[in-house]
Amino acid sequence: SQQGEEDPQALSIQEGENATMNCSYKTSINNLQWYRQNSGRGLVHLILIRSNEREKHSGRLRVTLDTSKKSSSLLITASRAADTASYFCATWITGRRALTFGSGTRLQVQP
Amino acid sequence: EPEVTQTPSHQVTQMGQEVILRCVPISNHLYFYWYRQILGQKVEFLVSFYNNEISEKSEIFDDQFSVERPDGSNFTLKIRSTKLEDSAMYFCAIPADGLHGYTFGSGTRLTVV
Numbered sequence: 001s002q003q004g005e006e007d008p009q010a011l012s013i014q015e016g017e018n019a020t021m022n023c024s025y026k027t028s029i030n031n032l033q034w035y036r037q038n039s040g041r042g043l044v045h046l047i048l049i050r051s052n053e054r055e056k057h058s059g060r061l062r063v064t065l066d067t068s069k070k071s072s073s074l075l076i077t078a079s080r081a082a083d084t085a086s087y088f089c090a091t092w093i094t095g096r097r098a099l100t101f102g103s104g105t106r107l108q109v110q111p
Numbered sequence: 112e113p114e115v116t117q118t119p120s121h122q123v124t125q126m127g128q129e130v131i132l133r134c135v136p137i138s139n140h141l142y143f144y145w146y147r148q149i150l151g152q153k154v155e156f157l158v159s160f161y162n163n164e165i166s167e168k169s170e171i172f173d174d175q176f177s178v179e180r181p182d183g184s185n186f187t188l189k190i191r192s193t194k195l196e197d198s199a200m201y202f203c204a205i206p207a208d209g210l211h212g213y214t215f216g217s218g219t220r221l222t223v224v
Contacts, residue, residue, distance in 0.1 A: 033212060040200075042217040043154065045207055088154060097167050098144065099213065101154040 006089055006102040014110050019076040021105040023089030024069075030092045032065055033099065034074050037086045046074075046087075081111040114138075115205055115216035123222045127192050132219045134186040134203035144204040144213065145178065145188050147171070154202070160186065193223045 006023045013019050023032070031050045035043040049056045049065045049072065056063045062075040076083055086106050090099040116135045124130050134143070145157040159166040160178050177189045190197055200220050204213040 035215075040220075042202060042215040043204075043213075045212045045214065048212050090154075097161075098156040098159050098169075100156065101146075103153045 006087075006105050008105060009103070010106045010108070012108040012110065013079055015079060015081055017079055019079050019083070019107055019109070021074045021087050021089075021107070023072045023074070023102050025072075025089075025091050025100075025102075026070060027091075028094040029067075030094055032063075032072050033090045033092070034061075034063060034072075035088045035090060035101075037088065037104075039085075043088065076107075079107075079109045081109050083107060084109045114214045115203060117201075117203055117216035117219050119219060120217065121220045121222070123224060124193055126195055126223055130190050130193055130221060132188045132190075132201050132203075132221070134188075134216055135184060136186075136203075136205050139184065140205045142166075142206050143178075143180075143186050146202045146204060146215075147199040148202065148218075149196075149199045157188070157201075190221075193221075195223050197221060198223045 011019055029051055031048050033048045034046045036046055037043045047058045047061055047063050049063050051067055054065060060077045065072045072089055086104045088104045089102045093100055118133045122130060141162050143160040146154050147157055148154045156169050158168040158172045158178055163180055175191050179187050198221055200218045202215050202218045204215045207214045
């Protein structure tokens, strides 16, 4: 698999439910970031977690990082229809100066 | 007001033509990045630009591509002879807060026909 594989590829939930997206990567990283992209628009930075951190919160977002398993998860609690978007993880690989993006999860929140 | 403005928002060009995509950050930045996203696919790194020089580039960034900072504030990505497979969204990005988060522009949708 490539750096930054995400699952599921698509997720459909009801408003108010929680949404969990997972990301796996292969190489050593400095940090891992999550971005959101509305259809046809630019990417919006959501949250960054450093390699020495295990969990981070920002509003309704909770990110975990397990460097031993080379995986991360993004949890969106109490989802809203406005959360409908694609969500990408991106890794800052040790020794590089650019982000490597995953393939993304398309989240659909039904009102 | 967006921190990074990209122009044009959409460009249609004939195969073999040259295109120039422009990016204007609000404040001066030393680091600058270009990424592209083919429709429905992942975001791919093209090139990073630091202090008026290319810092790193991907295998996608071949001789058909070039980047410049023509007047100290604007950044441009030039594709000399466009191919059909160059059709994609092109995003520029700047470091957001010194912690390796990025602020992305809204993108230029390039369609090569």
